[in-house]
Amino acid sequence: MPDVYTTEWYEAVRDAMNASAADLPDLPDGSFVVAIEIVGDGISPYVGTEGRRFLVRIDAGRCSWWRETLDRAEERREAGGPVDYRFTGPATVFDELAAGIGDPIDAALRGIINVRGDVRFLLRHADHVKALLDAYTTRVATTWPRGRPPYDGSPGGSQGVLPGAKGESASA
Amino acid sequence: MVRRLSAPPAVVAEEGGEAAGMAAMVADLIEANMAGSPRRARAVSGTQGNVVLSADDRGLSVTVSFHRERVSVVGSSLGDAPVLAGSWMDMARVCSGRCSPARLVLRRRLRVRLRRPLRPLLVAAYVLKVPRSTYSKEKPSW
Numbered sequence: 001m002p003d004v005y006t007t008e009w010y011e012a013v014r015d016a017m018n019a020s021a022a023d024l025p026d027l028p029d030g031s032f033v034v035a036i037e038i039v040g041d042g043i044s045p046y047v048g049t050e051g052r053r054f055l056v057r058i059d060a061g062r063c064s065w066w067r068e069t070l071d072r073a074e075e076r077r078e079a080g081g082p083v084d085y086r087f088t089g090p091a092t093v094f095d096e097l098a099a100g101i102g103d104p105i106d107a108a109l110r111g112i113i114n115v116r117g118d119v120r121f122l123l124r125h126a127d128h129v130k131a132l133l134d135a136y137t138t139r140v141a142t143t144w145p146r147g148r149p150p151y152d153g154s155p156g157g158s159q160g161v162l163p164g165a166k167g168e169s170a171s172a
Numbered sequence: 173m174v175r176r177l178s179a180p181p182a183v184v185a186e187e188g189g190e191a192a193g194m195a196a197m198v199a200d201l202i203e204a205n206m207a208g209s210p211r212r213a214r215a216v217s218g219t220q221g222n223v224v225l226s227a228d229d230r231g232l233s234v235t236v237s238f239h240r241e242r243v244s245v246v247g248s249s250l251g252d253a254p255v256l257a258g259s260w261m262d263m264a265r266v267c268s269g270r271c272s273p274a275r276l277v278l279r280r281r282l283r284v285r286l287r288r289p290l291r292p293l294l295v296a297a298y299v300l301k302v303p304r305s306t307y308s309k310e311k312p313s314w
Contacts, residue, residue, distance in 0.1 A: 105230075111192030114196075120204055123264040123268040123302070124307060127261070
């Protein structure tokens with residue numbers, strides 16, 4: 001089981017996404033690049049104040065690669081231009097989602113995670129997007145060497161920041 | 173004679189409300205659909221009234237307010253307005269043309285609460301639906 005935000009973990013997430021996509025009957029054509037911006041919030045022990053950012057490239061419905069980047073300039077170089085979608089949110093929220101706590105669609109609808117990009121295509125392929133998100137949140141057995149979310153002291157207290165978040169804070 | 177608009181009505185997502193993200197997405201959707209379809213922009217222009225969209229599986233609602241030359245979307249349910257209610261995924265399928273709204277209404281997966289005047293409700297249903305031509309364009313093609 002990989003530690004969160006390690007190379008092995010990203011690879012496991014990619015494989016889980018592709019396994020989920022393989023079950024779908026109608027995969028979208030074309031390619032797009034998504035930027036994930038995890039904003040450091042001083043609570044997550046895995047994300048410093050500078051945050052983390054990574055790119056995910058989807059080709060014909062499957063994740064081809066992911067790359068962690070330092071800043072928007074590097075992001076643009078790696079993506080070969082502007083990204084198609086950008087998801088931005090606090091580290092605690094992304095940690096909780098990776099731990100299977102809460103629902104990423106809920107987080108987006110509530111504005112806890114900010115989504116930018118052409119909403120018409122997100123809606124068109126909502127089932128595909130949901131499958132990818134489900135893989136991220138539930139199909140990878142992640143280990144948390146510095147403690148598992150929800151964290152004590154998060155904006156939502158020990159129950160986490162996401163609606164429906166339940167569970168106990170754990171330490172390594 | 174077809175009335176021409178100098179510009180589509182402006183669309184604003186108001187800050188605040190429990191469903192602020194949903195409000196931003198709905199505002200983006202209306203703006204993009206009007207930009208791609210002058211007929212939709214003309215339908216919105218001159219319409220006045222509120223419509224509530226309720227993602228009832230998530231307990232979240234937004235209100236689309238038509239103010240003739242401006243549209244605002246707020247992430248909560250305002251007042252005694254007509255309501256379109258269903259799961260978020262079904263709403264996504266209807267807006268993107270993957271599912272017929274009539275079919276979902278018949279199956280009671282999409283519910284409509286009527287209030288007069290009907291025009292805001294009809295205009296909302298029209299402007300929220302993505303023009304089919306959008307998906308035949310090349311980029312982005314997914």
